Amino acid sequence: MLLRDVLAELASVHWSSLDDELCAIAERTTTALSADRVSIWRYDVTRSAMRCALLWEGERRPLPATELSERGTPAYWQAVHEDRTLAIDNARTSPALAELRATYVEPLGIGAMLDSGIRVRGDALGIVCVEQRGAAREWTLREQDFVASIADRVGMAFLIDKERRLTAKLEFAQRMESLGLMAGGIAHDFNNYLGVILTNAELAFEHSSGEQRDELSAIIDATRRATSLTRKLLAVARKDVVHPQPVNVGDAIRAFLPMVERGAPSGVRVALSLAKDPLVISVDPTFFDQLLLNLVTNAYHAMPGGGVVTIETGLVVEPGTTPLYGIGDLPAVAEGRFARITVRDSGHGIPKELLGHVFEPFFTTKGADGTGLGLSVVYGGVRQHGGYITVESQPEHGATFDVFLPLSDV
Ligand SMILES: Nc1ncnc2c1ncn2[C@@H]1O[C@H](COP(=O)(O)OP(=O)(O)OP(=O)(O)O)[C@@H](O)[C@H]1O
Ligand SMILES: [Mg+2]
Incomplete structure (x- = not known):
């Protein structure tokens, strides 16, 4: 297939998810260029490092732990940002890859590499990286152009995904x-x-x-x-009257623990992982207990065969990241310092199509045993306290609820 036709085909399909689209792009790119590996890298929030978002090698592969950073690989970083594409014919001798030779190029047997920056509306979002194993290879101008267009395609996919989320x-x-x-x-x-x-x-x-x-x-x-x-x-409906007062999150959780432990079904363990430094929030103590009780009870229900519920806390400064399936009004606009209270379980998880509904009043999958109000009470209260809540879940691998409540000034 001509490179041009590959681009036309990719542009003509309506993908239902970012993931599907990235896989299709990586797969077509690998085939069209007879390359061995294609990876897509994205900047983290600080923009000084990139993490792999997809690795394709005949099929989707587990993501490498490697992080590309300006500090760790300055020569590569500069080379990849200098031009529209970075064509490396011989990976073993290229000065741009000197820093990556021993840890990356040699172990993987990479012979040639063709990279292009992903840019959308003047914003750099990451890179697309095409690799060939074995011998060196001279990348033609046409191939370089192609990878630049592929990077545009990926940028467009990121943009559409962002709009879809919004x-x-x-x-x-x-x-x-x-x-x-x-x-x-x-x-x-x-x-x-x-x-x-x-x-x-x-x-x-x-x-x-x-x-x-x-x-x-x-x-x-x-x-x-x-x-x-x-x-x-x-x-x-957030019409409840709340009486916020300074509450030390760690103390409140520790005080609450015996009560939830008593209610734990057999085979279920509650583990704490609390931040060392005190986190003081301004919250109605009754609501705070209710929040924990609801989240932990839901976790219990999700683990009929036993498992672990972890309650974790941490400090979050200006959260700017949106979790994959996060729902809630908007980390993007949240500013300031928040206490994060995470309740994670190892239960059956929540199917993707239901994730957006769990906070709705009366939404329950427990039939007559549930009112479907637990999480909506939590949601309403969290919003009332100026915080937000997100949920992430991989079916069969449990669910994670992250609550962010603003630290009090005192
Ligand atoms: N930790 C979890 N794991 C899996 N599913 C969950 C979890 N937490 C909530 N859910 C899903 O979200 C739904 C809504 O939860 P919510 O707490 O609002 O109501 P409920 O638990 O069904 O009823 P109630 O809280 O009145 O007992 C649940 O029925 C369940 O399907
Ligand atoms: Mg519940």
Whole structure:
């Protein structure tokens, strides 16, 4: 197939995910150039290092741990950023690869390399790297042009993916907002009626005796349960009154631990990995416990066969990264210093298509056993405290919930 046709074909397909598109690009590039390996590298947030996002060698390969950095490989770094493409005919003698020779070029037996920077709207995003094993090879101008166009294609794929994520986030925020409004609107009035019912039932209970007492006590019980449900709905709608106060995250988690450990199903262990330095946030302590309880309980439910729940904390300064399947309003605009509270389990995980729904009120996969309000309460409360929450999950490999709450100034 002509190089031109490969580009035309790649441009004509509508890919449903970034991953599919990158794999297709890498596969076609390998074939079109009769090369052995194609890798796609992306800058980290600091822009002084790149990590491999995809490695293709006949098929998708596990990502190498190698990091390319300006500090570690200055000659290569400069060479790859100098021109549109970096064509290395002989990898064994090229000065640009001197730093990578012993750790990369020699062990992999790389003979020639053809790299091109990925740029979108003037922004450098990473590089595409084509490698041939064995002998040296003279890259033609046509091939160099081709790789530059492939890098553009990858840049376009990154851009489309970013826009797709933004749209998904916006839709999610709107959905949460309207569901929250509805839940909150009903709950508010309902809660007032329940208050009247409860007060009167309690009064009647005081004045009653015998069988009537049993009946009234059943009414009181049910009303209390209904009240707790409407409180959840109010929390979802962020209409709940909160009383924030300085809370040391580590202390609060340690104090809370015995309670969750008592509730742990057999075969489930709770592990702590808390930041050494104190993290003080301004939070309603009742909400903080509720947050942990909901996340840990969900983790328990996801591990009927046993496993480990890890509660981890850390300090995050200006989080700028978006996790792969993160949902929440926007790390991109979050600024400042946050305490990260992570609850990770080794359970069955959450299918990709459901990830965007778990925070919605009433969304549950537990049938009658779940109200589907746990995570929406957490979401509402976290937002109310000026924080955000994200979720990541690989089905069969557990789920990770990251909560970010702003550090208090005191
Ligand atoms: N750690 C987890 N692992 C796998 N799935 C999860 C996890 N946490 C939440 N989920 C999914 O998200 C859904 C919503 O969770 P949420 O806590 O809001 O409601 P619930 O747990 O179903 O009901 P409730 O909290 O009222 O008991 C769950 O039904 C489950 O499908
Ligand atoms: Mg739950």
